[in-house]
């Protein structure tokens with residue numbers, strides 16, 4: 001459920017008509033709904049209660065500081081994967097005690113940053129990383145709380161580019177080696193073993209892979225406790241999928257996901273952390289764009305819009321589907337017309353949809369790409385020297401630009417011409 005609905009024939013973000021934002025900000029832009037973000041966060045906290053838990057929003061899915069502040073103010077933790085994301089979480093006012101640091105290639109500099117600023121735990125993904133963290137922490141006279149990310153060798157049954165839990169993926173420590181690495185961690189200076197971490201992939205549309213993985217985590221918890229480790233936290237990662245179409249998709253609900261967590265690991269007395277990104281942010285955002293031209297091609301019509309693959313990479317990168325809807329609600333029973341929806345970038349890959357049935361559209365009309373809150377703005381680039389597009393946050397009948405469109409001067413002034421020229 002989201003808060004993007006037609007009212008009086010016009011698509012709104014909460015109580016704000018999208019044409020009002022377009023008139024002030026220009027297209028294309030991203031728009032996020034505060035109420036949707038809050039509701040999605042709360043679904044998870046409700047699903048995990050009464051277990052002691054922390055919902056750590058995966059910043060990588062949507063990292064605007066204003067959005068992080070919406071969630072942080074509700075008590076959310078943050079899952080960060082870089083020094084940059086760590087800085088964003090802090091800038092949003094989230095205390096280090098609620099920041100989990102994940103990622104397969106943390107640098108010593110990033111470790112130092114988080115140890116100085118405070119961190120709930122590092123999710124460590126390899127022995128070399130563990131040794132580096134021990135060195136850094138010991139040299140600072142600090143102690144790094146850690147969970148080891150174990151790779152449970154489970155097929156997440158999702159797109160191959162976003163599956164992470166099979167043994168041939170680059171992520172985590174093979175579960176068979178876990179005991180040995182925990183033993184080493186316990187011996188290393190500057191390291192405090194607090195738990196186990198697992199994340200098997202993103203956009204999972206069934207609970208079974210999670211259940212398999214969490215069952216393995218539960219077994220490992222008992223084994224490691226038997227070895228003398230004080231395992232008191234389980235970080236179960238993110239990955240719960242969302243519906244990208246309105247009609248035929250019904251991924252599991254957070255409530256069912258929570259029940260499965262209680263069933264698999266609830267008896268262990270551990271504090272539970274989860275790292276959802278997409279489920280919180282995905283359907284909390286739209287990409288709004290306008291039609292530049294309608295072009296008749298060979299056997300197809302192209303809808304050329306002012307958003308492109310550099311603004312929303314998911315269709316070109318993963319063949320992902322995003323629903324596209326007109327901002328002005330079509331009259332009932334308007335006949336659909338098929339369009340190839342494309343952007344202005346000079347690549348055939350800059351295609352959002354092929355043969356997509358839409359109501360007739362013409363130059364200047366506004367369209368909205370749904371489910372664009374997650375992995376939209378954060379994956380954007382300036383390819384073709386197209387400025388990063390603005391982000392707008394709505395709350396009730398108010399809206400604010402939370403990242404402005406850069407000017408061309410700002411973009412061009414980042415380049416420098418060497419003095420020898």
Ligand code: LLP
Pocket residue numbers: 058060061079102103162199201202203237238239240275276277278279314318374375
């Ligand atoms: N935790 C870890 C360690 C992760 O690697 C990820 C996502 C998450 C949590 C959050 O997963 P979520 O709940 O959002 O599924 N760009 C791709 C998705 C990449 C996901 C990477 N890791 C896409 O647009 O589909």
